[in-house]
Amino acid sequence: MVRRTEIQLIDDLDGSDIARGKGETIRFALDGTSYEIDLKAKNAAKLRKTLAPYIAAARSVKAQRGRSAQRAGDPEARQIKAWARENGYEVADRGRVPGHIRDAYSAAS
Structure with a gap:
């Protein structure tokens, strides 16, 4: 027995x-929410044409996965941790920067 599954896309517009x-x-993505839309080539071209001036004026950002990826290897986190140590805070070498330390760093900057 053979089973064959086909996916039929419907233009969401x-x-x-x-x-x-x-x-x-x-x-x-817009305002922190990611979206997917299935479009015929004609409607996809319209979407790209509409967004073109905004994309041209925007800056590209690297995609991140989840909250932990936002903090992992974060150069600002390393800078904040160094500042925290110089100012008497105890902070772990690894892991996220506690909120109260980020707040103190922001207040001092």
């Missing part, structure tokens, strides 16, 4: 079927 190879899933 106009509800029409997307023929194989004639559309795509576009991922984007």
